[in-house]
Structures are given as C-alpha cells and as structure tokens.
Amino acid sequence: MRNTLPAMSYVQTAFPSLAGHVGVGVEGSNATVQGDDKWHANSGNSLAVPPMDPYGPVTRWFDVFSRGTNSCAWNAAPWVPWVKLSQYNGTVGGSDGQDARVFISIDWENAPKGPNTTVVNINVTTPCRSFDKYGYPEPTIQVPVQIRSVPDNFTKGFVESDGHVAIEGPHFQAIVPPSGGASANSTSSNGTVSKLRRFFHGNAASAERPTAKRADSEEITYHVLESYGRTSGGVSLWPQNLEKLSLDAAPALEYSLYLFSNTSAANVTLYISPSQNYLGDGTPLEYGIALFPAGDPQPKPTLVRPVGNTVGTGMPDGWGYAVADGVWGHVGNYTTSRFAVDREGAYTLRVWCLLPSIVVQKIVVDLGGVRPSYLGPPESFLLSRDVAGEYNQTSYINEVDTLGGAGNGSLARQKKTGGAGSVFLSWGTLALAAVGTMLALL
Structure with missing residues (x-):
C-alpha cells in the first residue's frame, strides 16, 4: 500500500550461531x-x-x-x-x-x-x-x-517425473478428427504446424493433419502460436471466425503420457489464455478433456466452462487473477479436472477446444508432486526428443543452468518466429486482456 521497505533484520557477526559455524x-x-x-x-x-x-x-x-x-x-x-x-x-x-x-x-x-x-x-x-x-x-x-524406465513399446510421449507431467500446449502428438463423421484430410500443414511436426516426428512428409469441414468447405483444425503466452507458445482452433463447436464436431489435441504413479486424484490443469464469454454468457467458453489408458475406449469427455457470468459491471469470478497472471489456471480451480489413474502405464490425454478463444498454453498433470510456482513445472521429458539422464528441465526454454545444469538446449534452439495467424490471435487476446485489466482496475 505504501512505498516503504519491510522491517529489516541483520545477521550478527560477533558471535557464532548456537547451532554451530x-x-x-x-x-x-x-x-x-x-x-x-x-x-x-x-x-x-x-x-x-x-x-x-x-x-x-x-x-x-x-x-x-x-x-x-x-x-x-x-x-x-x-x-x-x-x-x-x-x-x-x-x-x-x-x-x-x-x-x-x-x-x-x-x-x-x-x-x-x-x-x-x-x-x-x-x-x-x-x-x-x-x-x-x-x-x-x-x-x-x-x-x-x-x-525406473519406460517399456520398449512406449516410443513417443511425455514421461512422468517427480509426481507430475508438464506439457507445452503446442507439443501435441496428434490431432484427432471429430467423431461426428468428418473425414481426415492428408493436406499439408501451414508453415508453423509443419515446423512443429518436423521437430517432434522427424518426418514432415509422413505427417498427416486431420481436419473437419464447415459448410463453406473451410477446414477446421488447430493453429500453433509460436512465442505466444507465458512460456513457449499456444495452440487454438482455426479459423478464428468459428461458431461454437459441439464435441462431435471438434477435432482434439492428443498428448501421449507414461505414468508411473497410480492415484484416484490426478488433477489436470490447463493454462489457457485469459478471455471472456465473448459470444455472451448464453454461449460460454468451453472445452472437453479426457485422460484414459492408451488403447482403452475413450470415455465421455469432461466438459469445462472456465469463465463465469458477467453480472452487471462485475467481471467473472477470478477474472482479475487471470488477467494479472496472463492465464486461467494459475489461481483457483477454474481449469482443473480430476481423473483416476488406477495403474502404471501409457495414457492418452485429449483436449477439445470448442471455441477459438480457448488458447492452450500449458498442461500440468499433478499426480501429487507439483510444488507452488508461477509458471508451473518446466516441460517434462519427451521420449523421441530427449535423452534419459541428460535432459535439463530447469526452465521452460531449456537454457543451460550456468551453475550446474547440462541441458541439451533442444527447445532453446527453436527459432522464435510467428506467422500472421499468430500475430492476429495474439493481438486479439491481448486486446481482451487489456480491456479486462482496465475494468478490473476500475
């Protein structure tokens, strides 16, 4: 409240601590x-x-x-x-x-x-x-x-360590086509997504990009926003002018995980960009999420509405924190869903964004080991990208810790460039955040 230093304490140097030198x-x-x-x-x-x-x-x-x-x-x-x-x-x-x-x-x-x-x-x-x-x-x-080690038949995906898995949103393993009958088209990706697939799959020619079709034949897919958000980037539906999708009509982001823990309370938190119900509270922001053993039938997804109603001039619950933090998900349980993990093994995590303003920046699967931090845990080990015993997880950009790390620098080597779509969505979300900040201050 005031520009006053807190009370200061001094360590005396005339005598040693009672507990020793x-x-x-x-x-x-x-x-x-x-x-x-x-x-x-x-x-x-x-x-x-x-x-x-x-x-x-x-x-x-x-x-x-x-x-x-x-x-x-x-x-x-x-x-x-x-x-x-x-x-x-x-x-x-x-x-x-x-x-x-x-x-x-x-x-x-x-x-x-x-x-x-x-x-x-x-x-x-x-x-x-x-x-x-x-x-x-x-x-x-x-x-x-x-x-411990993962089995030989698990060849691609994120591996649990220290009781959690942390994933940067753009680092998905697949895009799953809608379940409502839309076909998967083997069209070439835009430049940003192609770059992502080359980095993670090593073979751009074989990468397929499942899409849905609108009535005007424009494809519905996901667009990667490099250098966007609080950490490495974001991912959202494309094109921007979509109406709200149903679960059956939306493609899903798919992430592969290997979990060593088993718990009845695996909390999955999405860090998503701050946005309001811009189509009105009757058409709220919404996404679907499911975590299930790989190879099992997909269960019914959990539907999450992270943003509450705007009542008069009052902002939605938690909006001030979301704007200040740059994401929904850091404060409160607005984007946290709970799943049971009953055994060790490979798991599949799927996320269905139902509106383009759902921009996924990061996903954290807490199996009991997540500690309080502002940015969340650094990204977990990714099989097919990282080397066991050598991956330096000290920061989200994987810079080498000058004091003691020995990182491979793989994420740091990615160039921080973005396309026109990235600029368009970034400015749109920043505008929403700016409006929210001004209203919150008022």
Whole structure:
C-alpha cells in the first residue's frame, strides 16, 4: 500500500550461531541443519532434496554456508559411489571462505538395476564444532533415487517425473478428427504446424493433419502460436471466425503420457489464455478433456466452462487473477479436472477446444508432486526428443543452468518466429486482456 521497505533484520557477526559455524540447506526447502526451525523436526539432522530419476532434472543441489565467525573446512561424502557431487569439500567463513552450492548427479549406468526407490545419504562434516555437538548431530542430506524406465513399446510421449507431467500446449502428438463423421484430410500443414511436426516426428512428409469441414468447405483444425503466452507458445482452433463447436464436431489435441504413479486424484490443469464469454454468457467458453489408458475406449469427455457470468459491471469470478497472471489456471480451480489413474502405464490425454478463444498454453498433470510456482513445472521429458539422464528441465526454454545444469538446449534452439495467424490471435487476446485489466482496475 505504501512505498516503504519491510522491517529489516541483520545477521550478527560477533558471535557464532548456537547451532554451530556451518549450516546446510537443500533445494526445495526453507529448512537448515544443524539447528531447529519451523520447517523441520526439532533436533533433526537430515534434510531431503526432491527425488531424482532418469527422466527428471539432471541435478539437485544443497548449500553449505557460514553462520559463524571462524574459517571452517567442510567435507561431503555420499554413501554410494554412483551418487556424484560437483564439490566434495571446501571452506566457509573467515577471510578466505566462500559459501558453496553443491550439485548432486547420478551415474545411471552404474546405479542398481531394476524398478525401485532407494534413499542415499550424504554426510556433511566439519571440525568446527563446540558445544553444538551436544545438541545436534552432524547434517545428513537424503537423496531419493527412483530407478525406473519406460517399456520398449512406449516410443513417443511425455514421461512422468517427480509426481507430475508438464506439457507445452503446442507439443501435441496428434490431432484427432471429430467423431461426428468428418473425414481426415492428408493436406499439408501451414508453415508453423509443419515446423512443429518436423521437430517432434522427424518426418514432415509422413505427417498427416486431420481436419473437419464447415459448410463453406473451410477446414477446421488447430493453429500453433509460436512465442505466444507465458512460456513457449499456444495452440487454438482455426479459423478464428468459428461458431461454437459441439464435441462431435471438434477435432482434439492428443498428448501421449507414461505414468508411473497410480492415484484416484490426478488433477489436470490447463493454462489457457485469459478471455471472456465473448459470444455472451448464453454461449460460454468451453472445452472437453479426457485422460484414459492408451488403447482403452475413450470415455465421455469432461466438459469445462472456465469463465463465469458477467453480472452487471462485475467481471467473472477470478477474472482479475487471470488477467494479472496472463492465464486461467494459475489461481483457483477454474481449469482443473480430476481423473483416476488406477495403474502404471501409457495414457492418452485429449483436449477439445470448442471455441477459438480457448488458447492452450500449458498442461500440468499433478499426480501429487507439483510444488507452488508461477509458471508451473518446466516441460517434462519427451521420449523421441530427449535423452534419459541428460535432459535439463530447469526452465521452460531449456537454457543451460550456468551453475550446474547440462541441458541439451533442444527447445532453446527453436527459432522464435510467428506467422500472421499468430500475430492476429495474439493481438486479439491481448486486446481482451487489456480491456479486462482496465475494468478490473476500475
């Protein structure tokens, strides 16, 4: 409300912490050891990093830092040789010490074989101990390692890691023709979609583009919007002047997944561009969604209406958050659907956009592992594109983490160019968002 700095606190440097001169923190937690704080059990000496598996981030990390007055040496020792560290020892504090971020990696070739989860400990020791040794054991970092692999018959699709699957909307595996009898036409794609298929399928000549037909013989399909939205791009129905479609008349975006978890509450959230019921509340924005085991008959899709009614001058519920965040889906459950995943295996996710203003930017399948973040998890491992044990998932554009990543940069190598259709829809949605912002501010 005011341009006033919050209250500031200072770390005193005249005396060491009661818990010792050396502290340890880990990725994904506010807790530190040695010592007591509200983020871990009293007198506990162990902290766990997020789990590691061949389809997840290449590295996890922990920090070793000074909270005392002395120059203190430290040593880190994993219990098994196939857990590797970027740094095994160092010095913190004093005039010559420096805090260190240590990256953990796995030698997957020499890790135990077979599907299992094991927890590997890393001991962190220092000779700088005084009375703290009577109250606190020396720190231990726990690394959950999930050793697993997809079967050979799953050759294309996204793979679960860390209890979730995150997908950039334009990275679909197929467009499914409408179920109402429209034929699939093997016409050549427009430039944007052709580029996408070459990148993901490696053979543009064999890529087919299923479409529906309107009465005026204009095809109904999906158009990829590169460099659009909050992350890599978006995808929406084309052409722009469509009336609202029924499920039977709409083509579907299809995404292939391999899930290791089984749960009765797999929450699938679509991040879609902010738009209102521009045809009136009697014809609301709507999409269909279904998640089911690959090869099984498709169940009846769940219909979702993410935008509520506009009452007088009041905007729809959640509209202010959608405009501020640039998407429906970040705040609230307006675009979240729940499905049961009763077994490990290959799954099919389908999305039917029923109006062109449904622009899918991102999809997140939460199987219990999604943590709070603004952009959502970075995109998951994609079989046929990424290399197991090497895919760096530290950002949505897959840039190499200068501190410890070893990304392949495959997404970063895509040129950020867009066609006229991208500009047209981007400006249309931006105009809607601008109007919503002004109304929200009023």
